[in-house]
Amino acid sequence: MTIEDISELNIDEPDKNIMSEIKERWDSIAKPLDGLGLLEEIHARTGAMERTVEPVIDPAVAVTFCGDHGITAAGVSQTDSSVTRTVAGFLGRGESSLGHMAAVAGCDTIAVDVGIIGRKPIPGVRDRKIREGTRDFRYEPAMTREEALQAVSVGIEMAEEKVKDGYRLLIPGEMGIGNTTAATAMLAAFTGLSVESITGTGAGLDEEGLKRKKAAISEGLSRWKEERKPELFGKEKQSPEAALDIISNFGGYELAAMTGLCIGGALFHTPVVLDGYLSAVAGFAAERLKPGVKGYLIASHSSREPGAETCMKKLELTPVIYGNFRLGEGTGALTLLPMLRMADAVYRNMVRFDGTDITAYKRIQENKE
DSSP states (O other), X not given: OXXXXXXXXXXXXOOHHHHHHHHHHHHHBSSOTTTTTHHHHHHHHHHHHHTOSSOOOOSEEEEEEEEOOGGGGGOOSSSOTHHHHHHHHHHHHTOSXXXXXXXXXXXXXXXXXXXXXXXXXXXXXXXXXXXXXXXXXXXXXXXXXXXXXXXXXXXXXXXXXXHHTTOOEEEEEEEOTTHHHHHHHHHHHHHOOOHHHHOOOTTTOOHHHHHHHHHHHHHHHHHHHXXXXXXXXXXXXXXXXXXXXXXXXXXXXXXXXXXXXXXXXXXXXXXXXXOSHHHHHHHHHHHHHSTTGGGGEEEOBOOSSTTHHHHHHHHTOOOSBOOOOOOOTTHHHHHXXXXXXXXXXXXXXXXXGGGSSSOOOOOOOOOOO
16 A cells, blocks of 8 residues: 555545434433433444444454564663563453453454564464564664555554454554654654653653653654654644654554554444554544544543643544553553443433423523623
């Protein structure tokens, strides 16, 4: 797949008429208007994505992409890259946090190796390896443009495969030591925000580790800005070419694959529930790479990483859950699934005002004078 191929992809807007119909039906239910808050809004948006007044989110699948990062050489994580392979093995056996939570949430899972160090296959993990880890972005681009596009293509292909398999909701997950550093560098390049303001502790860095992380990101950004035209940096609107440049310079194979999954969800009219910070950055990158994707994204929870709020605002999404999570893998998104199902049960089964002696609530028009 080339950047021209991505530009030619057709993403339809969610159906606003369907959304209005669903909201009217919600208002007819014998309960206070907007009583379920964001869940009603998400339910209506889901129907608009799927083009039906009776949206369906089951079956759902979490696709967790795994890859290593050259930037770990800068000491930006408590652990080394070997942990990526270990946790990928847990994912493949269904023994990770994601696997146990998915069993309760009623969600299928699949793990995909797009860039783990080591050639030995991992049982239960799909092998779509592009390279054994990215390069150290302090000194050179993390990926070539071709590698980044290949990773995006893997994500789009996984979305298409899962939709054809009958799945109605996609969750992008990730596993990759050092990937919050990569994601923060991407976000800084996309937005122009200061490294200081958007860099967090990731999986639990101490003060010295956080200093190393900020220094590594700053060094990479300085290299990139010296090599690239200034107009690429921190703009509200960037060309797909500029977005690809940022993804390839700072991202990871798993981050690019999640970007592709978000694009694929939009292509196939399928809702994509973002997990935390990393999938939010991937969703943001997807919107910059292919405008229109954000209409198919749903925010599950508010990550502890300081850059997460920026992503959500720019994607015009509001997280439902404020649980102080930072586990990754797609786990935060799983916690939203039972809530979405409960809201749908009310929508489908609750008595309407016209079937009771309760006077229907009316919306109060705001006085704009």
